[in-house]
Amino acid sequence: MNGTFRLAHRYLWHHRWRSTVLVACLTLTILLPIGLRIFTIGFEFRLTTRAKSTPLVVGAAGSEFDLALHSLYFRAQPSRETTISETNRISNSGLAQAIPLFVRFKAENSPIVGTTADYLSFRNLRVAKGRTWKRIGECLIGSNVAARLYLEPGDGLMTEPEDVFDLEGSLPLKMQVSGVLAESSSPDDNAVFVDMDTAWIIAGIGHGHASSKKRSASDNTTEGVDLSESDTLVHDSLISEYTEITAENASSFHFHGDRNSFPVTAILAIPHNEESETLLMGRYLANDDPAQIICPVEVIDELREIVVRIRQFFEATFIAMTCVTMALLGLFIVLSVQLRQRDFSTMFRIGCSRFVVLRLVGCELLILFVLSSLVATFVIFGLAVAIPGFSFPL
Amino acid sequence: MIEIDDLEFRYDHDGFGLCISSLRIPSGESVALVGPSGCGKTTLLNLLVGIAVPNEGNIRFEGRELTRLDDAARRAFRISTAGMVFQEFELLTYLNVEENILLPFLLNSSLRLTYETKKNVSELAESLGLGTLLKRSIDQLSHGERQRVAIARALMTNPALLLADEPTGNLDAATRDQIVNLLFEQAAVKQSTLFMATHDHSLIDRFDRVIDFSCPDESGIELLRNEPAHPVPDVEPQP
Numbered sequence: 001m002n003g004t005f006r007l008a009h010r011y012l013w014h015h016r017w018r019s020t021v022l023v024a025c026l027t028l029t030i031l032l033p034i035g036l037r038i039f040t041i042g043f044e045f046r047l048t049t050r051a052k053s054t055p056l057v058v059g060a061a062g063s064e065f066d067l068a069l070h071s072l073y074f075r076a077q078p079s080r081e082t083t084i085s086e087t088n089r090i091s092n093s094g095l096a097q098a099i100p101l102f103v104r105f106k107a108e109n110s111p112i113v114g115t116t117a118d119y120l121s122f123r124n125l126r127v128a129k130g131r132t133w134k135r136i137g138e139c140l141i142g143s144n145v146a147a148r149l150y151l152e153p154g155d156g157l158m159t160e161p162e163d164v165f166d167l168e169g170s171l172p173l174k175m176q177v178s179g180v181l182a183e184s185s186s187p188d189d190n191a192v193f194v195d196m197d198t199a200w201i202i203a204g205i206g207h208g209h210a211s212s213k214k215r216s217a218s219d220n221t222t223e224g225v226d227l228s229e230s231d232t233l234v235h236d237s238l239i240s241e242y243t244e245i246t247a248e249n250a251s252s253f254h255f256h257g258d259r260n261s262f263p264v265t266a267i268l269a270i271p272h273n274e275e276s277e278t279l280l281m282g283r284y285l286a287n288d289d290p291a292q293i294i295c296p297v298e299v300i301d302e303l304r305e306i307v308v309r310i311r312q313f314f315e316a317t318f319i320a321m322t323c324v325t326m327a328l329l330g331l332f333i334v335l336s337v338q339l340r341q342r343d344f345s346t347m348f349r350i351g352c353s354r355f356v357v358l359r360l361v362g363c364e365l366l367i368l369f370v371l372s373s374l375v376a377t378f379v380i381f382g383l384a385v386a387i388p389g390f391s392f393p394l
Numbered sequence: 395m396i397e398i399d400d401l402e403f404r405y406d407h408d409g410f411g412l413c414i415s416s417l418r419i420p421s422g423e424s425v426a427l428v429g430p431s432g433c434g435k436t437t438l439l440n441l442l443v444g445i446a447v448p449n450e451g452n453i454r455f456e457g458r459e460l461t462r463l464d465d466a467a468r469r470a471f472r473i474s475t476a477g478m479v480f481q482e483f484e485l486l487t488y489l490n491v492e493e494n495i496l497l498p499f500l501l502n503s504s505l506r507l508t509y510e511t512k513k514n515v516s517e518l519a520e521s522l523g524l525g526t527l528l529k530r531s532i533d534q535l536s537h538g539e540r541q542r543v544a545i546a547r548a549l550m551t552n553p554a555l556l557l558a559d560e561p562t563g564n565l566d567a568a569t570r571d572q573i574v575n576l577l578f579e580q581a582a583v584k585q586s587t588l589f590m591a592t593h594d595h596s597l598i599d600r601f602d603r604v605i606d607f608s609c610p611d612e613s614g615i616e617l618l619r620n621e622p623a624h625p626v627p628d629v630e631p632q633p
Contacts, residue, residue, distance in 0.1 A: 003500030003507065007489075014488030346484040349445055350547075351473025352501035353466065 004356065008363035019368065022332070026372035029325045031379055033318040038380060040311045044304050050186060051300035053123075055277060056096065056269040058086055058284070061292045068299040071266035073187045074103050074111040078265055082291050084196070085260040087267050093283065095276040097122075099268040102199040106160045107175065110145045112192045114199020114264075120181075122270065125188055129153055130179030136198045136253055137245025138178040142189040146180040153177050157192065158242060159202050173202050174244040200262055201245070201253060208245070208253030269293070333361060395420055396442065396555075396587065401451030403441060412437055414451070414615050419603070421456070421554070424581060424588040426598045429607025434615070435591035438605075439557045442589065443476040444468030455555065473502045477548030477586070479577070481560040483540045485532045485547075492528040495519065495546045505551065515550065522546050522576060538569035542576065549580050556586040562594060574600070 012019040050072045059067040060080035069076040081104075090098035099122055102114035113119075117132060120140075130153030132140055141151055151157060159172045175194065183189055200206045245253060255262070271277035284293035337344070337357075344357045396419040404411030412434045419425055427435040440446040441453060444460050447468075453460045455475070463471060485494045493500070495515050499507040519525050522542045532540065541561060548556060558577060562570040574597055581588040590601070598604045607615055 003503070006493075007486075007500055010493065011488045342484070343486055346480070346486070347497075347501055349443075349472075349478060349480075349484075350498055350501060351469045351476075353469055356501055 004359050004363050005367075008360055008367055011360075012364055012367055022329070022368050023371050023375060025325060026329075026368060027375045027379070029318075029322050030372055030376040033315060033322070034376065035380055035383065036311060036314050036318070038384075040307055044307060046186075047300050047304060047307075048297070051296040054268060054296045055271055056280065056293055057296055058082070058090060058098075058267040058269050058291055058293045059265065061290055064292070064294050064299045065303065067266060067292070067294055068296045068303075070103065071101060071268060072296055072300075074113060074191055077104070081263040081265050082267070083260060084262045084264050086291050087264060088260065090267060090269050090280070093280065095280040096269040096271040099270070100196060100264040101266045101268065102196060102203075102264045104263075104265060105199075105202050107139075107157050107192050108145070108149055108160070110142070110190055110192050112139070112159060112194060112199065112202060114194050114196045114202075116196065119268070120193070122268065123184070123186070123188055125184060126182040127179045128182035130177070133178050133193075133195055133198070135245075135247070135250050136195065136201060137173065137175055137250060138194070139175040139198070140179045140181060140193040141177055142181050142191050142193075143183040144189040145192060146177075151177050151180070153179050156244075172242040173198075174242050176245075196262075196264075197253075197255075198245075200255065201243075203263070205257075205262060206253055206255040208243075208249055333365070337361060395454075395456060397452070397454040399452045401441070401448045401453065403437065403446060403448045405437075410434075411449075412441070412615060417615075419587060421587055422581075422585050423602045424578065424600070425590070426601040426604045427589060427591040427607065428593070428595065428598060428604060431593075433607040435607060436559055438615070439478075439559055439589060439591060442555065443472045443478070443557060445472070469502070470504055473498050473505065474551060475553055476555040476557060477551060477553035479541070479544050479548045479556070479558040479561045481563040483537075483544045483564075485540055485543055487532045489532070490528070491519070491524060491530050491532070491535070491543050494532065494543050495550055497547055498551055515546075518546050518549060522580075536569075537565055538572060541565060541569075541573050545573070545576055545580065549584060552584055553586055554584075556581050556584070556588045558588070558590040560591050560593065562592065562597075570594070 051068070054072060057067055057071040059071065059078055060082040062079050063076075066076040066078045070078055084100060087098040087100045090096050097118065099116060099118045100114075101119070103111050105112045119125075120127075120132065127140065128143065129146075130140075139157060141149075141157065145151065149157070155177045157175045157177055159175065161172055175192070175198070181188065181193075194202070197206060201208075269280060271280055281293055281295070284291060347356065348354060396417070398414050398417040400416075401414040402411065403413075410432075427438060429435055437446060441448060442455075444463065448461060451461070455471075458471075460468065460471065486497065489497070492515055495518070496507065496511070499505045499511060516525070516528070519528055522545060524539065524542055524546060527535065527539060527543075532543070535543065541564075544561075548558075556577070561577065562573055565573060577588065577590065578600065580586075588601075590597075592598075605615065
């Protein structure tokens with residue numbers, strides 16, 4: 001067997017480019033179905049884990065999928081928002097703890113999540129560096145945000161305008177990073193957390209008699225422009241580019257209007273027990289209720305079924321692709337054996353059995369399959385390390 | 395001693411064959427097989443090493459009856475007892491010179507590849523003028539060097555029977571003489587019986603015996619061409 005292996009190895013090495021192409025084809029044939037399965041199983045696992053840890057979500061009536069994806073992953077903006085009064089409605093019912101979420105803006109492509117400190121304890125989020133927010137204008141950032149933007153407690157983080165063409169909109173707010181959360185391997189790692197007041201100030205609902213700042217072109221130093229004479233911030237693109245809330249001006253920020261009407265995009269409802277859950281869900285059965293309540297697990301299960309169906313479709317495609325690859329490989333072997341007929345004839349005349357020829361071809365195939373499997377394994381592990389979404393379920 | 399008695403062989407596909415009533419070749423003798431292309435020279439070589447199996451009759455080598463051996467035993471006999479040199483060299487281009495010489499050891503587990511074997515390769519290669527070429531690719535060799543590699547491969551198992559099927563057919567005159575000298579030298583060193591099929595009549599004076607396939611009366615070999623076999627008279631070894 002040693003001699004056969006050596007001959008097979010020498011043949012494959014002599015035709016290394018051809019062997020490389022074969023290994024690449026076999027690797028893809030192995031990698032694609034296994035990779036897809038691992039990816040989708042991991043995706044399903046994370047999808048359901050997050051949903052399972054979130055008993056109920058309340059939001060404005062509309063798409064259940066949007067509300068679930070928005071409240072769990074801070075994606076898919078609901079078409080309508082509800083108000084903070086809905087939070088009070090849940091809390092006052094005595095059936096559940098209510099945690100408001102207001103997710104409309106972004107900072108450096110990370111969603112800004114306006115919420116209360118209860119959210120951090122509900123999701124078991126731990127502050128790894130610095131501290132949680134203590135006043136308006138401060139934010140707590142997820143571990144991936146800190147790593148991506150090289151931010152540390154004390155650094156500034158600018159919000160992005162909701163619409164770059166909205167010249168009358170509120171000025172971006174320069175938030176101060178008060179702390180960095182420990183990694184939780186969840187969407188919270190990619191989010192920026194602020195308290196509800198800060199979130200509403202970013203939305204332009206609250207404002208202060210503050211100094212708007214002008215960013216220096218050469219560095220990050222700022223030049224104060226006193227706008228205290230005005231009751232609201234005046235947007236002059238020539239002199240003011242953003243708002244910053246400092247310890248000095250924080251007290252000047254305030255809100256007008258009925259606080260109960262301030263917007264929230266979703267409310268996490270954590271019932272005290274199963275009975276409370278049932279009762280709470282019963283309160284949102286009315287057709288004309290502007291709010292809806294969803295059980296994220298049920299919604300995500302529907303989504304998961306779609307994922308499973310897509311996976312099954314791809315798996316069927318991969319089976320067909322594998323058959324085609326194997327047929328082509330078979331053709332390749334037949335042609336290769338025909339081309340090497342003279343070599344095999346010489347081997348036979350020297351004294352090897354015809355079985356050795358089969359063993360030699362088998363050994364070559366075995367080497368190719370082993371190499372392809374190794375490459376596929378390395379690629380899968382590499383992807384699992386390199387791509388956060390591509391990881392093993394456990 | 396090679397002994398052939400009442401041998402009849404026919405190819406299934408075209409009916410061509412050979413008929414030898416009696417042939418005796420003493421060990422260590424050199425035999426030239428001459429005759430036109432397709433006259434059966436290669437067929438006789440194939441019969442002598444068990445690649446082809448006669449329909450009737452016996453072939454004995456040193457008293458061992460080849461015709462009674464099964465396929466595996468014939469292969470074992472071939473790889474351990476016979477060395478073969480071909481006109482087109484038949485070297486594997488994906489192996490280097492050393493590996494080509496060692497090919498019988500890579501193909502058949504009955505031959506043990508040891509440190510001693512590798513030492514023998516070096517010595518044999520040195521004696522054939524291939525000492526510095528062991529790691530070379532076959533593509534980098536001249537025709538003469540390739541045929542020397544083929545001879546080294548044939549000699550590597552110290553064969554008692556050395557068969558060369560038109561080994562000089564593709565070589566120029568100077569290289570041909572070198573190769574023929576080498577074959578005779580090595581056959582003498584290894585005390586092998588040498589069979590060489592050749593078209594080159596200038597070489598036949600060097601052989602102990604010449605079997606001319608175009609003269610059945612002299613050679614004792616009758617060619618069969620879709621006709622019933624007719625045994626030919628015994629051929630006694632030449633003095």
